[in-house]
Amino acid sequence: xxxxxxxxxxxxxxxxxxxxxxxxxxxxxxxxxxxxxxxxxxxxxxxxxxxxxxxxxxxxxxxxxxxxxxxxxxxxxxxxxxxxxxxxxxxxxxxxxxxxxxxxxxxxxxxxxxxxxxxxxxxxxxxxxxxxxxxxxxxxxxxxxxxxxxxxxxxxxxxxxxxxxxxxxxxxxxxxxxxxxxxxxxxxxxxxxxxxxxxxxxxxxxxxxxxxxxxxxxxxxxxxxxxxxxxxxxxxxxxxxxxxxxxxxxxxxxxxxxxxxxxxxxxxxxxxxxxxxxxxxxxxxxxxxxxxxxxxxxxxxxxxxxxxxxxxxxxxx
Amino acid sequence: xxxxxxxxxxxxxxxxxxxxxxxxxxxxxxxxxxxxxxxxxxxxxxxxxxxxxxxxxxxxxxxxxxxxxxxxxxxxxxxxxxxxxxxxxxxxxxxxxxxxxxxxxxxxxxxxx
Numbered sequence: 001x002x003x004x005x006x007x008x009x010x011x012x013x014x015x016x017x018x019x020x021x022x023x024x025x026x027x028x029x030x031x032x033x034x035x036x037x038x039x040x041x042x043x044x045x046x047x048x049x050x051x052x053x054x055x056x057x058x059x060x061x062x063x064x065x066x067x068x069x070x071x072x073x074x075x076x077x078x079x080x081x082x083x084x085x086x087x088x089x090x091x092x093x094x095x096x097x098x099x100x101x102x103x104x105x106x107x108x109x110x111x112x113x114x115x116x117x118x119x120x121x122x123x124x125x126x127x128x129x130x131x132x133x134x135x136x137x138x139x140x141x142x143x144x145x146x147x148x149x150x151x152x153x154x155x156x157x158x159x160x161x162x163x164x165x166x167x168x169x170x171x172x173x174x175x176x177x178x179x180x181x182x183x184x185x186x187x188x189x190x191x192x193x194x195x196x197x198x199x200x201x202x203x204x205x206x207x208x209x210x211x212x213x214x215x216x217x218x219x220x221x222x223x224x225x226x227x228x229x230x231x232x233x234x235x236x237x238x239x240x241x242x243x244x245x246x247x248x249x250x251x252x253x254x255x256x257x258x259x260x261x262x263x264x265x266x267x268x269x270x271x272x273x274x275x276x277x278x279x280x281x282x283x284x285x286x287x288x289x290x291x292x293x294x295x296x297x298x299x300x301x302x303x304x305x306x307x308x309x310x311x312x313x314x315x316x317x
Numbered sequence: 318x319x320x321x322x323x324x325x326x327x328x329x330x331x332x333x334x335x336x337x338x339x340x341x342x343x344x345x346x347x348x349x350x351x352x353x354x355x356x357x358x359x360x361x362x363x364x365x366x367x368x369x370x371x372x373x374x375x376x377x378x379x380x381x382x383x384x385x386x387x388x389x390x391x392x393x394x395x396x397x398x399x400x401x402x403x404x405x406x407x408x409x410x411x412x413x414x415x416x417x418x419x420x421x422x423x424x425x426x427x428x429x430x
Binding site: 179 | 357417
């Protein structure tokens with residue numbers, strides 16, 4: 001699958017040229033403060049790009065604790081994903097986890113997830129999914145474990161800078177309103193507006209949150225109520241990359257200077273929007289599971305070139 | 318059953334906080350109505366019951382759901398597959414609720430005297 005990226009109003013210095021979806025992980029390379037090119041995981045191209053800048057990964061929706069037919073061993077597939085990370089010749093600077101670390105926010109689920117993910121030896125920055133905040137304290141356990149470490153505000157939002165790239169982690173899964181979608185809320189939006197105030201327009205921005213920050217399919221709740229307000233604060237930036245999880249499948253969209261991407265789960269797939277009576281774990285034959293969780297490469301080429309998206313099955317990786 | 322205990326605790330807490338408008342498990346022989354949670358919907362989404370009826374929500378999905386009153390007057394724990402949550406409704410009125418994990422899922426209970 002590939003589609004054209006006709007947008008060429010902004011210098012491609014500010015655009016991601018290339019990124020990799022490696023099964024459950026995405027390898028990004030950022031050079032000289034600008035998201036640039038990466039190659040296939042472990043490839044010479046990626047190694048070369050890293051020498052100029054840095055790389056990071058995205059994993060998502062590990063759902064530790066899930067054991068239903070769609071994947072009775074969600075811990076095994078997370079381990080496989082982490083094994084891929086460990087095998088990388090080109091060590092990423094850090095890894096983003098875009099939520100649903102656990103299935104039911106149980107301490108033992110968090111413990112196992114930490115053990116498996118921690119074995120990669122890579123610094124991990126998290127945002128919560130709705131499954132991570134169903135403890136009695138509605139997110140207290142998450143904040144204790146992951147929020148404090150990054151000095152997260154409110155229910156878990158924060159930002160950090162890496163080699164000139166500004167990363168913003170948002171929480172759109174707590175205090176959800178009846179009938180609504182994902183929600184950022186007033187306090188978080190105020191914080192965001194303030195957070196980006198001092199940044200130059202040329203600063204590359206990466207936003208990561210669990211539920212998609214664009215409306216993928218509202219009938220299934222796949223969108224964020226007030227994401228337009230957040231994106232409004234980011235409008236002036238030349239390069240904004242939005243990384244989400246939640247829908248357990250790869251999707252992308254380009255809107256102005258903003259590129260949206262959803263990641264695969266490490267646990268189980270979900271149906272494409274509208275192709276089933278409801279969202280939820282999608283059962284595929286066991287031998288096909290790893291092909292569903294397969295590898296995707298997305299390559300951003302130079303301005304004017306088409307945006308190339310290449311899928312490779314994890315089983316073939 | 319942990320679920321029942323939780324229900325009782327929530328029921329008592331609610332009863333204390335809201336002038337006993339909602340009570341825990343109803344008297345023996347009181348009516349029980351089951352609302353299935355399936356395919357990301359409360360089924361039936363709207364029920365009309367007599368005061369004193371216990372509603373039992375049963376999750377048949379392979380994903381957890383919860384039952385949260387619109388103004389969070391009550392909130393179930395996350396219900397994994399096969400788990401259930403019960404609450405009795407003592408006073409006439411309307412109760413609207415949703416799933417705390419998937420808020421597009423909504424339901425309504427009309428309690429008649």
